[in-house]
Amino acid sequence: MNIKTACPLDCWDTCSIIAHVEGGVVKDLVGDPDHPVTRGFLCNKGRRLKDRMYHPDRVLHPLKKVAGSWTRISWEQALREIADKIQHVLATHGHHAILHAYDWGSGTVLKNLNQRFFYLLGGCTETVGSLCWEAGLEAQRYDFGQARSHAPNDLTNASGIVVWGRNVSVTNIHMTPFLKKAISNGAKLCIVNPLPTDLHPRADLVIAPRPGTDGALALGVLKHCKDCGWLDETFLRQHAVGWAEFSAYLDQFTLDVVEQETDVPIEHIVRLAEFYGTTRPVATLLGLGMQRYPGGGNAIRAIDALVAATGHVGIPGGGVNYANRMMSEFLNDSALTARDGADVREFSRGQQADEILSANPPIELMFVTRTNPVTQVPDTARLLEAYKRIPCIVVVDMFMTKTAELADYFLPCTSVLEEEDFVYSTMWHNYVTYIHRVCEPRGEARPDWEIFAALADELGFGDKMRRPVEEWMSLALHPLREHGITLQELKQQGTIRVPTPDVPWSDYQFRTPSGKYEFVSETARAEGHSGHATYVKPREIGSHGARCEESGSGRARFPYPMLTIHPRVSENSQHRDAPNVPPIPTLEVSSAIAAERGLKQDGLARVWNDQAELTVRVKIKAGGHPYTVKLESGWWGQGITVNHFTKRHKADFGDQTAQYDCTVNVEPMTAEE
Numbered sequence: 001m002n003i004k005t006a007c008p009l010d011c012w013d014t015c016s017i018i019a020h021v022e023g024g025v026v027k028d029l030v031g032d033p034d035h036p037v038t039r040g041f042l043c044n045k046g047r048r049l050k051d052r053m054y055h056p057d058r059v060l061h062p063l064k065k066v067a068g069s070w071t072r073i074s075w076e077q078a079l080r081e082i083a084d085k086i087q088h089v090l091a092t093h094g095h096h097a098i099l100h101a102y103d104w105g106s107g108t109v110l111k112n113l114n115q116r117f118f119y120l121l122g123g124c125t126e127t128v129g130s131l132c133w134e135a136g137l138e139a140q141r142y143d144f145g146q147a148r149s150h151a152p153n154d155l156t157n158a159s160g161i162v163v164w165g166r167n168v169s170v171t172n173i174h175m176t177p178f179l180k181k182a183i184s185n186g187a188k189l190c191i192v193n194p195l196p197t198d199l200h201p202r203a204d205l206v207i208a209p210r211p212g213t214d215g216a217l218a219l220g221v222l223k224h225c226k227d228c229g230w231l232d233e234t235f236l237r238q239h240a241v242g243w244a245e246f247s248a249y250l251d252q253f254t255l256d257v258v259e260q261e262t263d264v265p266i267e268h269i270v271r272l273a274e275f276y277g278t279t280r281p282v283a284t285l286l287g288l289g290m291q292r293y294p295g296g297g298n299a300i301r302a303i304d305a306l307v308a309a310t311g312h313v314g315i316p317g318g319g320v321n322y323a324n325r326m327m328s329e330f331l332n333d334s335a336l337t338a339r340d341g342a343d344v345r346e347f348s349r350g351q352q353a354d355e356i357l358s359a360n361p362p363i364e365l366m367f368v369t370r371t372n373p374v375t376q377v378p379d380t381a382r383l384l385e386a387y388k389r390i391p392c393i394v395v396v397d398m399f400m401t402k403t404a405e406l407a408d409y410f411l412p413c414t415s416v417l418e419e420e421d422f423v424y425s426t427m428w429h430n431y432v433t434y435i436h437r438v439c440e441p442r443g444e445a446r447p448d449w450e451i452f453a454a455l456a457d458e459l460g461f462g463d464k465m466r467r468p469v470e471e472w473m474s475l476a477l478h479p480l481r482e483h484g485i486t487l488q489e490l491k492q493q494g495t496i497r498v499p500t501p502d503v504p505w506s507d508y509q510f511r512t513p514s515g516k517y518e519f520v521s522e523t524a525r526a527e528g529h530s531g532h533a534t535y536v537k538p539r540e541i542g543s544h545g546a547r548c549e550e551s552g553s554g555r556a557r558f559p560y561p562m563l564t565i566h567p568r569v570s571e572n573s574q575h576r577d578a579p580n581v582p583p584i585p586t587l588e589v590s591s592a593i594a595a596e597r598g599l600k601q602d603g604l605a606r607v608w609n610d611q612a613e614l615t616v617r618v619k620i621k622a623g624g625h626p627y628t629v630k631l632e633s634g635w636w637g638q639g640i641t642v643n644h645f646t647k648r649h650k651a652d653f654g655d656q657t658a659q660y661d662c663t664v665n666v667e668p669m670t671a672e673e
């Protein structure tokens with residue numbers, strides 16, 4: 001029997017999946033050929049949803065930690081004891097003493113009911129802000145009024161494509177066929193990335209900036225376009241505000257200043273300017289990596305300005321494609337969360353350790369859902385210090401994660417394959433997919449909503465959490481009714497297209513207060529920022545020469561930026577089931593670093609900074625910024641996580657973390673070590 005479901009992982013692609021089921025057992029998962037974007041191909045993370053479900057390490061019963069060891073308990077006992085704790089904390093410290101730490105480990109609509117539970121307590125403390133993409137979303141809110149992306153198919157209208165900091169073949173693999181088609185139609189490809197990617201061999205131009213300096217690069221490229229007369233004067237005059245003020249600021253970004261700051265040779269800066277100034281249309285695909293820096297939001301604003309001023313906004317085959325926020329207008333997920341009236345104290349996802357440590361009232365009870373902060377939040381050591389101070393922690397997950405290890409209660413949730421729901425969380429395209437339950441839950445696992453409804457029963461407000469799931473889903477889909485889309489239709493069709501435009505801003509009616517594209521945004525100013533994009537330097541990463549001189553001995557303490565980007569074989573830390581995740585992780589280095597530090601291919605090395613130290617296997621890879629190293633995130637081992645290395649620095653907008661502003665040193669290990 002074939003049953004349709006979907007991948008709920010926090011990802012660009014959000015695939016629709018067909019499960020082959022025999023006798024109630026899932027035999028195989030394959031891509032659904034009818035999905036217009038993901039088109040029958042399923043990546044290894046999606047295929048492994050089955051292996052995760054059947055994994056021998058999966059926790060299938062509620063657990064309680066007694067005298068330091070985990071003991072199996074019944075749901076009844078778990079729910080009663082946790083409900084008692086909630087009541088006690090509410091009575092003694094109030095609802096702000098309960099922290100709900102959550103993120104997007106699953107992006108299905110019914111997960112919104114988790115928040116509802118805490119709001120119904122009268123409120124809580126919850127985590128807000130982003131480890132992921134918020135600085136860029138805020139940047140595009142200032143510039144356009146909202147982040148919008150072109151429909152995937154529209155890429156084939158482009159004459160030039162700039163993949164700016166997106167790791168397409170790893171994180172957004174379903175973009176690849178669209179890119180290949182565009183290239184075979186004759187589109188030229190430019191890549192801007194400090195690290196080599198699988199797409200590099202296809203590129204006509206590769207630019208490898210020093211990490212965290214894209215803002216300076218974009219401003220310099222735009223200044224050069226201005227100097228060459230390559231701007232879209234009609235756009236600047238009719239559809240934008242603030243150009244004169246911004247244009248005056250640009251003048252300091254001369255070619256030699258930009259070369260100094262970014263390590264990009266002048267010749268490459270000029271070629272990128274030609275790309276934007278003389279090719280039309282150019283589609284720009286932004287990744288999220290480059291906004292995880294102190295100046296990350298401003299970098300996105302600078303790139304927006306470059307693309308807009310050279311006339312690539314609002315036309316087929318163009319756009320600054322960062323995210324797709326239009327979807328949210330067609331889905332009423334707030335009907336499920338029902339936050340209105342709840343008294344919520346907000347702690348930043350990135351800064352939560354400091355906030356927990358200084359909280360008044362203190363955090364007495366923490367619930368963790370859909371996230372593994374111990375491996376994913378920057379500065380793990382500080383986070384552990386904070387979490388260890390919390391008297392009681394409840395984790396809802398499928399596995400004993402590094403976060404769950406700290407807990408007092410573990411509540412087992414279902415896999416997506418055991419749930420009825422729909423997924424709408426794509427960061428890119430505009431399709432929603434229904435999730436049919438593929439098989440019965442294993443063991444005693446329950447969907448999150450059922451766990452929280454059962455807890456609400458214990459606390460006497462179960463009626464406010466319990467409705468048939470169809471009703472919750474219909475509520476969320478309500479705005480689509482006027483477009484003729486109902487739950488019934490979604491259920492039958494499997495995947496439906498939400499009616500967002502294929503080419504955003506083609507009417508040049510922007511969502512900003514002025515209705516125009518805003519090179520200068522009064523909103524940004526009112527929120528405490530510069531009106532226009534500015535260049536903000538990284539705090540840790542500097543020029544290699546300057547860092548080497550710093551120490552006086554010709555060798556800086558931490559001369560190499562280390563990018564802890566998303567892993568190829570796993571979704572963040574969810575690689576427990578993945579093959580080939582070794583106890584010694586791989587550090588990719590350039591040949592320049594290998595020469596400078598005497599590193600050998602496949603040799604062991606020590607990488608360290610002022611926070612952490614790790615033994616790594618060296619892989620020498622050409623094609624990136626000469627002094628940048630790569631270590632995939634999500635990994636833990638040797639007593640630490642990758643985020644033991646990263647700092648708690650903030651990006652400029654949106655309470656976003658700046659975890660890529662991180663530097664290390666590396667040296668070969670001798671055989672005896």
Ligand SMILES: Nc1nc2c(c(=O)[nH]1)N[C@H]1C(S)=C(S)[C@@H](COP(=O)(O)OP(=O)(O)OC[C@H]3O[C@@H](n4cnc5c(=O)[nH]c(N)nc54)[C@H](O)[C@@H]3O)O[C@H]1N2
Nearest residue numbers: 165166167171195211212287288289290565566570571572
């Ligand atoms: N296989 C896999 N796929 C995933 C995920 C996963 O963990 N594994 N995670 C999902 C999630 S949560 C997200 S947010 C997306 C992320 O998708 P992406 O944005 O594509 O990936 P990241 O790893 O966040 O970003 C890293 C890219 O940015 C580049 N980069 C880093 N610093 C800079 C810089 O200063 N300038 C420029 N120009 N580039 C820079 C890196 O070299 C890398 O190629 O992927 C999703 N898809």
Ligand SMILES: Nc1nc2c(c(=O)[nH]1)N[C@H]1C(S)=C(S)[C@@H](COP(=O)(O)OP(=O)(O)OC[C@H]3O[C@@H](n4cnc5c(=O)[nH]c(N)nc54)[C@H](O)[C@@H]3O)O[C@H]1N2
Nearest residue numbers: 103105106131132369370371372376396564572573574633
């Ligand atoms: N150094 C460094 N740090 C990073 C990043 C980086 O690139 N470098 N990337 C950042 C980014 S972009 C992101 S989005 C974050 C990701 O941070 P997280 O979302 O915390 O990362 P995951 O490892 O995907 O953890 C998700 C957890 O949710 C669980 N889960 C999955 N489905 C469900 C469900 O239905 N219910 C419940 N209750 N649990 C479920 C999974 O088993 C898993 O343990 O990490 C950030 N941290």
Ligand SMILES: [Mo]
Nearest residue numbers: 010131132133
């Ligand atoms: Mo993310």
